[in-house]
Amino acid sequence: MLTGASALAATMMFAGQALAQDLLGQPTPGAIDLQPAASSLKRDAIWFHDIILMPIITVITLFVLGLLIWVVVRYNKKSNPVPAKFSHNTTIEIVWTVVPVIILMVIAIFSFRLLFAYNDMPKPYMTVKATGYQWYWGYEYPDQKISEIISIGLSEADSKAKGVPYRLAADNAMVVPVNQVVRVQVTGADVIHAFALPAFGLKTDAIPGRLNETWFKAEKPGVYYGQCSELCGVDHAFMPIEIKVVSQAEFDAWVQSKTAPPAVAAPVADAAAPAAAVATPASAPATTPAAAPAAPAV
Numbered sequence: 001m002l003t004g005a006s007a008l009a010a011t012m013m014f015a016g017q018a019l020a021q022d023l024l025g026q027p028t029p030g031a032i033d034l035q036p037a038a039s040s041l042k043r044d045a046i047w048f049h050d051i052i053l054m055p056i057i058t059v060i061t062l063f064v065l066g067l068l069i070w071v072v073v074r075y076n077k078k079s080n081p082v083p084a085k086f087s088h089n090t091t092i093e094i095v096w097t098v099v100p101v102i103i104l105m106v107i108a109i110f111s112f113r114l115l116f117a118y119n120d121m122p123k124p125y126m127t128v129k130a131t132g133y134q135w136y137w138g139y140e141y142p143d144q145k146i147s148e149i150i151s152i153g154l155s156e157a158d159s160k161a162k163g164v165p166y167r168l169a170a171d172n173a174m175v176v177p178v179n180q181v182v183r184v185q186v187t188g189a190d191v192i193h194a195f196a197l198p199a200f201g202l203k204t205d206a207i208p209g210r211l212n213e214t215w216f217k218a219e220k221p222g223v224y225y226g227q228c229s230e231l232c233g234v235d236h237a238f239m240p241i242e243i244k245v246v247s248q249a250e251f252d253a254w255v256q257s258k259t260a261p262p263a264v265a266a267p268v269a270d271a272a273a274p275a276a277a278v279a280t281p282a283s284a285p286a287t288t289p290a291a292a293p294a295a296p297a298v
């Protein structure tokens with residue numbers, strides 16, 4: 001019991017410490033708790049984990065540990081030389097059947113409530129279709145009439161140069177406005193991928209031939225990172241998800257830059273981006289760490 005309690009205390013201290021300096025939208029080195037929430041769904045998920053699951057599992061673990069220690073100390077050969085002969089006890093058998101059922105029902109009530117919250121999408125402001133490819137993502141904005149923007153993970157050198165986290169940052173982020181409900185339609189073009197972003201509590205399979213749906217409402221502007229979360233081949237670890245949450249005005253300007261005709265002089269850099277992006281899939285394998293540094297030199 002003492003070992004268990006001290007381990008728990010150490011864990012809680014560690015968690016409390018990590019919590020104080022957790023980064024928003026990306027993992028924190030040395031941290032052990034869930035990433036801080038940036039959407040209501042994630043907040044609900046954290047509540048379910050911290051208030052329902054963790055206390056239950058802690059109590060059960062300590063209870064079982066106590067039982068084990070009790071049996072070892074009280075009923076070993078030395079302290080209990082003549083063991084009892086009975087092998088059934090109706091009362092205890094009913095208790096250890098009914099109590100777990102009640103525990104599971106309590107968990108189920110909160111679990112289903114969270115599940116329904118995920119399915120109960122408010123009226124969306126916009127839709128983004130996220131398609132998983134081997135090994136990058138494509139983001140299409142049907143409402144804004146923006147055709148698919150290819151998003152490829154940055155090489156280690158590029159990440160370092162830009163000061164962004166390697167294997168989390170991408171060349172083109174999914175850009176969305178803050179405080180708006182964004183519906184994400186998720187599918188896969190070749191194999192099964194998974195669209196996951198911890199800060200928004202998202203994890204949806206990207207399955208070829210099927211259109212899955214999830215949603216989020218980002219509460220704070222910023223850059224949020226996730227990763228493909230279904231083993232999808234050799235470069236599975238190199239297809240990050242980057243969502244850039246901006247103000248409504250910035251989003252409108254971004255949409256303008258993506259939809260403006262390429263002939264206009266001012267947004268040349270932006271207008272050129274989709275063309276460059278579309279060209280990249282062919283050279284996508286070049287984003288692997290081994291090939292990436294070599295590519296610019298050639």
Ligand SMILES: [Cu+2]
Pocket residue numbers: 132133135192193194228229230231232236239
């Ligand atoms: Cu994948």
